[in-house]
Amino acid sequence: MCKAWPSVNSQEMLTAGLLLISGIKSSTFPAFYFPVENIESFVNVHPLHDMSLQAFTLCFWAKAQHAGSQTVLSYSTQERDNELVMTVGTDVGLWIGGHFISFPLYHQAQGWLHYCTAWTSQSGMTNFWLNGAAGKAKSVQKGYVSQAGGTLVLGKARDTLLGTFSNGFTGWMTHVNLWSQVLSPADVRALALCKPGQLQGDIIAWGETPMTLLGGVVLESDTSCQ
Template identity: 30%
Template sequence: MDKLQLWLLVLTSLSEAVAQEDLYRKVFIFRNDPNEAYVVVKPEPEQPLQNFTVCLRSFTDLTRPYSLFSYATKGQDNEILLFKPKPSEYKLYVGGEFVTFRVPEIRMDWEHVCASWESATGIAEFWVNGKPLPRKGLQKGYSISAEAVIILGQDQDSFGGGFDLYNSFTGEMAEVYMWGYGLSPGKMRAAYQSLQLPPCSLGWRNLQYELKGDVVIKPRLRETMST
């Protein structure tokens, strides 16, 4: 390999490297509608899940369906999916099955959601802006596979791809977290209030991510969020 080839290889490796930084008071902006943009995030460590909690904030004026958080494995593209088909509801998928949560229509403001699930009881919780909705049953006894691809802003219909542009997210996203256990009610409220949170496998303050397509990072507008 000559020097030019070696230099090109180094540049390619650097361009494909996963970024890691503290995203405090920053947001991902998905700029176009519809779009092919997404963010790949990587939790540590990778292991099968019997329980989980996912929390994030979003800010959009979309009224069509869109995906916020997609966790896919080679055997199941909807291992975990947080999907909003219309302004008045969310769907939470676990292992290809889903439950629907009815929510108030919140227009032109930040919306904070947390979804949790436990295999032993099959109980799924959903919190919107620090308030719980009625709990529902989903996939009791199921185990979520490891070695996943986690994508923000698109719905994976195959492992790492298969996107439908008209299910893409357009808007701003921030404070994405994932735990391998269910958070207590107090910690659910703390997540909404942007307070100190327990250690997690995927956290906004030390996120490992790759931007794909037209996604940019900008400082958040403080007046649009709770803190």
């Protein structure tokens, strides 16, 4: 049974200087709700390790409130806005080091969906899974290493030059984890099936990584695995 979490508005969070960091188990940690009416809502993430990556896997549950392209995660540096960006919508888009690829979605995104994407610099191979089912692999940015020292956010794309955010996500997001390695297909399926003893990322660990909620993002009960 999910615990009922009170809504917390951004002003309360900012005034109290709170970060979302806790000893709460990830299985009971609340979901983030990004309201439709507030285009300024996003979450600042303070990664556990630097973002100089030669490989990664990003997994999360999302329940979007409209079908257009929406940014789930955005990592930008002073040199490049699209260092690592993932979007969902009618397809899944992925930016790595300023280069873009997309994966078609043959699914109506009306309820909770589990997304995973993985990339390795060694081969440039990029894999995508929806609800544990693998899509066709693609190649991008072979030999690339992402730059450290940037800004990591959930729910918005960041324009470093203008200092603005755009392409916002609306809806619910939970169990966001980022690893500095490629997970096995079996591990991805276990995450999608909500099996006990869930793996947690070493860069973003859901329920442990410090995060700051801004612009009206609130905490709501996580219903993704029900």
